[in-house]
Amino acid sequence: MDNNKVITAHELTKRFGDFTAVDKITFEVTRGEIFGFLGANGAGKTTAMRMLSGLSLPTSGQATVAGFDVYKQNEQIKKNIGYMSQKFSLYEDLTVKENIRFYAGIYGKSDAFIKEKTGYILDHLHMTSEANKLVGSLPLGWKQKLAFSVAIFHEPQLVFLDEPTGGVDPVTRREFWQMIYEAAETGITVFVTTHYMDEAEYCNRVSIMVDGRIEALDTPGGLKRTFGARSMDEVFLKLARAAKRSE
Amino acid sequence: MGAVTVDNIVKFYGKKEARVTALQGLSFDVQKGELFGLIGPDGAGKTSLFRILTTLLLADAGTASVDGFDVVKDYKAIRNRVGYMPGRFSLYQDLSVRENLEFFATIFNTTIEENYELVKDIYSQIEPFRDRKAGKLSGGMKQKLALSCALIHRPSVLFLDEPTTGVDAVSRKEFWEMLAHLKQQGITILVSTPYMDEAARCDRVALMQEGKIMSVNTPAGIVNEFGRPLLAVKNTNMLQLLQAMKSCEGVEDAYPFGEYHHVVLKPGGEAAVKTILEQMKMPYEQHPVTPDVEDCFMALMRNKDGQ
Numbered sequence: 001m002d003n004n005k006v007i008t009a010h011e012l013t014k015r016f017g018d019f020t021a022v023d024k025i026t027f028e029v030t031r032g033e034i035f036g037f038l039g040a041n042g043a044g045k046t047t048a049m050r051m052l053s054g055l056s057l058p059t060s061g062q063a064t065v066a067g068f069d070v071y072k073q074n075e076q077i078k079k080n081i082g083y084m085s086q087k088f089s090l091y092e093d094l095t096v097k098e099n100i101r102f103y104a105g106i107y108g109k110s111d112a113f114i115k116e117k118t119g120y121i122l123d124h125l126h127m128t129s130e131a132n133k134l135v136g137s138l139p140l141g142w143k144q145k146l147a148f149s150v151a152i153f154h155e156p157q158l159v160f161l162d163e164p165t166g167g168v169d170p171v172t173r174r175e176f177w178q179m180i181y182e183a184a185e186t187g188i189t190v191f192v193t194t195h196y197m198d199e200a201e202y203c204n205r206v207s208i209m210v211d212g213r214i215e216a217l218d219t220p221g222g223l224k225r226t227f228g229a230r231s232m233d234e235v236f237l238k239l240a241r242a243a244k245r246s247e
Numbered sequence: 248m249g250a251v252t253v254d255n256i257v258k259f260y261g262k263k264e265a266r267v268t269a270l271q272g273l274s275f276d277v278q279k280g281e282l283f284g285l286i287g288p289d290g291a292g293k294t295s296l297f298r299i300l301t302t303l304l305l306a307d308a309g310t311a312s313v314d315g316f317d318v319v320k321d322y323k324a325i326r327n328r329v330g331y332m333p334g335r336f337s338l339y340q341d342l343s344v345r346e347n348l349e350f351f352a353t354i355f356n357t358t359i360e361e362n363y364e365l366v367k368d369i370y371s372q373i374e375p376f377r378d379r380k381a382g383k384l385s386g387g388m389k390q391k392l393a394l395s396c397a398l399i400h401r402p403s404v405l406f407l408d409e410p411t412t413g414v415d416a417v418s419r420k421e422f423w424e425m426l427a428h429l430k431q432q433g434i435t436i437l438v439s440t441p442y443m444d445e446a447a448r449c450d451r452v453a454l455m456q457e458g459k460i461m462s463v464n465t466p467a468g469i470v471n472e473f474g475r476p477l478l479a480v481k482n483t484n485m486l487q488l489l490q491a492m493k494s495c496e497g498v499e500d501a502y503p504f505g506e507y508h509h510v511v512l513k514p515g516g517e518a519a520v521k522t523i524l525e526q527m528k529m530p531y532e533q534h535p536v537t538p539d540v541e542d543c544f545m546a547l548m549r550n551k552d553g554q
């Protein structure tokens with residue numbers, strides 16, 4: 001297979017009873033790409049992400065993630081990806097250092113690796129003096145930046161970010177995207193969902209799901225041309241307004 | 248007297264050593280019939296303030312009134328007059344749609360029929376599912392039911408805590424259309440949101456950050472306070488362009504803003520920006536833009552940090 005493709009999906013489908021949550025989606029994501037995964041509530045994004053991260057078996061279709069098959073090799077997929085969501089990412093009643101130690105331990109990293117990289121990350125985030133503070137006591141913006149660093153601590157090929165900037169102030173939101181760019185520069189592929197349409201502009205390519213299908217997939221510029229729209233917000237509204245189902 | 252008055256309200260959490268100040272002395276008024284927005288990220292203090300105004304939490308200092316009643320002394324009167332939709336879904340999951348609405352009507356000594364006119368536009372959208380358990384509704388429908396339940400006793404002041412968080416752009420627009428409709432019926436509405444673009448939908452907004460109000464004004468007034476020239480720029484290497492703009496002597500601040508970078512100019516800074524765009528030898532675009540509320544919010548954050 002093509003080693004440059006971190007995700008390949010062909011007619012990937014998930015049905016729950018007679019409800020088709022994800023309906024034959026076909027797309028590829030290239031190594032080092034920042035890929036925006038957009039859609040209205042209930043369009044099927046979460047179900048698709050659960051299949052791609054090895055947590056849910058597809059009903060039909062094929063997909064590989066980080067070179068592994070979603071049916072047979074889902075355990076290898078889990079080891080080669082990172083995941084971060086807005087809702088839950090770190091343990092509030094563990095310290096900054098303990099959280100890093102815990103996640104790195106789960107991914108089987110050596111003590112020497114953990115020690116060296118923990119120092120680097122704390123330094124990079126200017127959080128060295130917070131190392132022994134409980135995560136629950138940190139401001140939200142710091143937590144989100146730390147959560148992202150923890151999600152890519154084990155140097156995965158691909159990281160899934162599920163609304164990573166929800167509720168974050170506008171300055172921190174931009175600092176967070178700076179970190180996404182830095183991660184992509186090191187070759188980590190970024191798969192990100194967001195409700196902020198300005199953030200769609202920061203992606204290399206964007207897909208928009210409507211009623212379980214990928215209705216559009218292109219660069220932000222390409223999408224705006226195709227739909228004769230001035231902004232990604234307009235593109236999104238044009239597509240999502242046509243949706244038949246809500247959650 | 249305004250529908251809501253807030254005078255120097257302070258709220259702490261935690262014991263002395265680990266004390267967190269959630270609200271650092273807030274003051275503002277909301278007029279009758281106004282649609283008033285509290286705009287700010289998580290941790291700004293929006294929920295604490297709503298809980299104080301709905302008499303569910305006591306402030307550590309300061310006074311506040313709702314519909315002319317004191318939030319401490321007259322808490323019972325206030326509870327009869329306000330509607331409150333908390334951030335998290337607050338309905339009874341194992342009661343049906345109809346049962347939830349009936350429950351809320353009953354505890355306020357009224358009936359659905361008596362105030363049906365007020366909730367009709369919203370409730371009629373979920374009425375076809377009246378026998379479905381609330382826990383089985385989609386997110387959008389839950390939101391409509393929660394709003395109906397908060398309105399069924401015809402409150403004079405309605406508090407909506409982040410009703411659009413985690414909601415997609417289409418549903419957000421629909422929700423704001425519902426609020427505009429309610430406003431026409433004379434209800435005072437206080438609504439909080441982390442989405443800066445929603446400020447434009449309000450009569451006036453308070454921009455909040457870390458327990459403080461940075462500014463209270465109309466959306467147009469907030470934009471007028473910005474008071475500096477703002478440029479939108481782009482070329483074919485946006486990352487390099489951002490670095491170049493940040494280090495440019497004519498520039499006070501530069502940050503990504505969707506397709507463009509926004510560049511806040513120092514007085515007479517245009518020439519320096521133009522020089523850099525030319526020096527980068529790439530096709531570029533630059534034009535002045537009107538700041539929006541997000542630009543203003545960032546400028547206020549920067550001033551506060553003294554940078």
